[in-house]
Amino acid sequence: MNLQTNLKHISTEADYNKIVSDNENIMICCGRMGPMCVPVYAEMEDLQNEYSNVKFYDMLFDLPEAGVIRNMPECAGFMGLPFTVYIKNGKVVKATSSIQSREQITEILDSVF
Amino acid sequence: MKDKKFDIIIIGGGPAGLTAGLYIARAKVKVLVLNEGISGGQMVLTHEIANYPGINTISGFMLSRNMQKQAESFGCIVKSNIKITSFNLEGKVKTITVNEKEVFEAKAVIIATGGKSRKLNIEGENEFTGKGISYCATCDGDFFQDKEIIVVGGGNSALEEAVALTQYAKKVTIVHQFDHFQGFKHAIETAKNHKKIDFILEAEIVGFYGSKSLEEVKIKDLNTSKEFTKKIDGVFIFIGYVPQTIPFKNIIKLSKRGEIIADKNMATNISGVFVAGDCREKNIRQITTAVSDGTISALKAIEYIQSK
Numbered sequence: 001m002n003l004q005t006n007l008k009h010i011s012t013e014a015d016y017n018k019i020v021s022d023n024e025n026i027m028i029c030c031g032r033m034g035p036m037c038v039p040v041y042a043e044m045e046d047l048q049n050e051y052s053n054v055k056f057y058d059m060l061f062d063l064p065e066a067g068v069i070r071n072m073p074e075c076a077g078f079m080g081l082p083f084t085v086y087i088k089n090g091k092v093v094k095a096t097s098s099i100q101s102r103e104q105i106t107e108i109l110d111s112v113f
Numbered sequence: 114m115k116d117k118k119f120d121i122i123i124i125g126g127g128p129a130g131l132t133a134g135l136y137i138a139r140a141k142v143k144v145l146v147l148n149e150g151i152s153g154g155q156m157v158l159t160h161e162i163a164n165y166p167g168i169n170t171i172s173g174f175m176l177s178r179n180m181q182k183q184a185e186s187f188g189c190i191v192k193s194n195i196k197i198t199s200f201n202l203e204g205k206v207k208t209i210t211v212n213e214k215e216v217f218e219a220k221a222v223i224i225a226t227g228g229k230s231r232k233l234n235i236e237g238e239n240e241f242t243g244k245g246i247s248y249c250a251t252c253d254g255d256f257f258q259d260k261e262i263i264v265v266g267g268g269n270s271a272l273e274e275a276v277a278l279t280q281y282a283k284k285v286t287i288v289h290q291f292d293h294f295q296g297f298k299h300a301i302e303t304a305k306n307h308k309k310i311d312f313i314l315e316a317e318i319v320g321f322y323g324s325k326s327l328e329e330v331k332i333k334d335l336n337t338s339k340e341f342t343k344k345i346d347g348v349f350i351f352i353g354y355v356p357q358t359i360p361f362k363n364i365i366k367l368s369k370r371g372e373i374i375a376d377k378n379m380a381t382n383i384s385g386v387f388v389a390g391d392c393r394e395k396n397i398r399q400i401t402t403a404v405s406d407g408t409i410s411a412l413k414a415i416e417y418i419q420s421k
């Protein structure tokens with residue numbers, strides 16, 4: 001099962017590992033189809049055209065294999081959906097919890113990638 | 114976008130703006146909706162809408178998509194994710210500059226910029242948002258299974274969400290500034306009679322503290338001004354909304370609370386500038402009242418441009 005968005009989805013830990021090893025700059029939003037998550041997916045869908053150097057993905061929070069994001073040390077203490085992680089050369093360089101505005105997202109994209 | 118001249122421009126693409134767009138486009142009048150962020154406004158933040166007539170229940174996101182598609186099907190152009198960087202609403206021709214480069218023109222403008230959740234704006238609030246502080250019970254409630262939480266506020270949202278959160282939390286404390294509530298009688302009674310809910314009244318939170326996530330809050334007793342700390346796992350904040358009218362504050366007449374003042378035709382103090390939805394001075398803020406305002410402002414704006 002995947003999220004109903006126009007983003008590319010990550011469904012398994014194996015998918016995740018492959019994507020991380022194949023790409024330099026990645027933004028992954030892990031959430032549900034809820035009010036705090038949907039605006040973030042919509043911003044990501046739009047930002048894909050502006051940031052061709054970044055790969056944008058989502059992952060359904062409730063998938064058992066989404067533990068690969070849920071249990072990241074960078075997400076420890078997170079108690080708000082979605083969990084969003086930014087990965088550069090295989091390393092998590094930034095992680096946020098809860099809804100983020102376009103300005104907050106672009107500020108991170110501009111600073112970490 | 115090549116086309117820069119419109120008959121009517123709508124600022125804001127929530128239910129008020131999208132309804133105005135639908136009516137104007139359907140009347141074959143050229144209309145553009147300019148929206149910061151994704152369209153749908155506060156509807157997108159709503160998990161389930163069960164009080165929009167004719168639809169049993171629908172997610173706010175789906176209702177937003179449907180409203181936008183319907184407006185677009187009649188020729189309304191919706192431009193989302195933009196930032197209005199300057200405007201001139203006073204002349205006969207109104208101009209609006211987007212992203213500091215694109216200048217759009219119109220004969221009339223409808224302001225439908227809505228509102229957003231009020232924050233406490235105190236120490237630690239930004240730092241712990243998503244790490245113990247939340248503004249959405251349906252989104253984040255399940256992170257607080259068997260935990261102890263606080264709900265801040267004393268209106269219907271705070272009371273109803275406090276009750277909803279008892280399905281997860283072992284204890285919910287409502288912290289409210291006054292000794293009485295502003296909610297409906299049944300909402301107050303339900304919260305007061307709930308065995309998992311207790312109250313700290315005439316008090317306010319003045320700070321959030323913790324390391325990786327929220328661990329405690331500082332609360333001020335408003336009668337004695339004494340402050341005390343309380344260990345807590347989570348805080349949900351429901352303290353009303355603020356109208357998004359700051360850009361218009363020196364141009365358009367606003368109420369003390371910052372809402373745009375309009376007559377029954379949704380006309381503001383500036384000729385050719387109308388208002389619709391939650392950013393207008395009014396009592397009831399719902400999707401149904403926003404679409405009503407959107408309808409009236411659209412028809413009156415059309416009448417205005419056709420009379421010129």
Ligand SMILES: Cc1cc2nc3c(=O)[nH]c(=O)nc-3n(C[C@H](O)[C@H](O)[C@H](O)COP(=O)(O)OP(=O)(O)OC[C@H]3O[C@@H](n4cnc5c(N)ncnc54)[C@H](O)[C@@H]3O)c2cc1C
Pocket residue numbers: 124125126127128129130147148149150151152153154155156158159160161162163164197225226227228229357360389390391392398399400401403
């Ligand atoms: C959590 C929650 C649950 C709710 N549940 C319900 C419910 O069940 N039923 C119900 O009827 N109502 C509900 N409401 C209230 C309802 O959503 C609002 O009354 C309604 O959305 C108001 O519509 P609006 O178009 O006036 O404003 P908004 O929905 O606030 O839309 C305004 C739009 O304008 C945009 N904007 C703001 N400033 C600018 C600018 N400067 N330039 C361009 N664009 C701008 C915003 O980004 C936004 O998209 C709920 C509200 C919330 C927050």
